[in-house]
Amino acid sequence: MDKILVVEDDKTVYSGIKKLLELQHYSVVIAQNGMEALEKIDESFSLVIMDIMMPQLDGIETCRRMRERHSVPILFLSAKSEELDKLEGLEVGGDDYMTKPFSNMELISKVKALIRRYLVYDSGSANRTNKDETIETDGLKLFTNRNKVEFNDNEIKLTGKEYEILKLLMKNPDRIYTIEMIYEMVWDEAFTYNAKNTVMVHIKNLRNKLIKACGDACIHTEWGRGYRFER
Structure with missing residues (x-):
């Protein structure tokens, strides 16, 4: 069961995401701000879904600090439509972003694609019996x-x-x-x-x-x- 860290301060939003992901058989851990996320993140996670605008430590700075130690894919969520916020998230190491509100199907599609790629290229789950060309x-x-x-x-x-x-x-x-x-x-x-x-x-x-x-x-x-x- 793949483990996902959802970093979001809005209870309505993170509760909905948690329920949706659990229906898809993912294990979900919630962090309500960036500092909590940095305390919880470790190598057991296959994906981080993170809001950009949060108290204490925003998503941009949280991502920057995560990238110092972890290569887990990061999917940004943002209520803003301005391109600058999205681009800044990508520049500090985010893999993709979605603008709120978003459809359940769109979220699940991105989650599956990011985790699938990560398992193959990042977490070492590729078949090591193959020659490392x-x-x-x-x-x-x-x-x-x-x-x-x-x-x-x-x-x-x-x-x-x-x-x-x-x-x-x-x-x-x-x-x-x-x-x-x-x-x-x-x-x-x-x-x-x-x-x-x-x-x-x-x-x-x-x-x-x-x-x-x-x-x-x-x-x-x-x-x-x-x-x-x-x-």
Whole structure:
């Protein structure tokens, strides 16, 4: 049974989410603010669902602190419709976001997709009997059966989505991927207009980490077409 941490200060909202998730056979733990969430989070969780606006410690800062130790996917909830709040959440390490009010089906769809990807790439549940293959170019090495990337034997810490984007592009370095293709292949959902910024922020974060680690962004923009890997 996958374990989900719901971080939300509105009892009506978190009670509804808890009931919905438990009907889908998830184990749910509630934290009513960011400080409580940081006390409860550990490696046993498969997902965090977190409101942005909360007392004591908001979702943005809570996410930033979680990312110092944990790679568990984080799904942001926000009552605000402004893009800046959503983008800030993604920039500090959030994997996806939903704007309140949202449908039950939309929430369950995102929960299943995020957990499925996490179990394969982040938590080590991939079949370790398979050969741990790598993709390597000029010192940059990506391990295909686990969320691990190195440059000259020094690990580059990536979130699950950053790893999946890099893996997709590195496997086919001569191919140009549109934003729509990247979203549907990495997030495992149908592309919508609002998903455009989600992809762009993740690629921005990934580029910054690659530049810091190996001096090269590696992911190149083909204007009007998409992105490709080249080093």
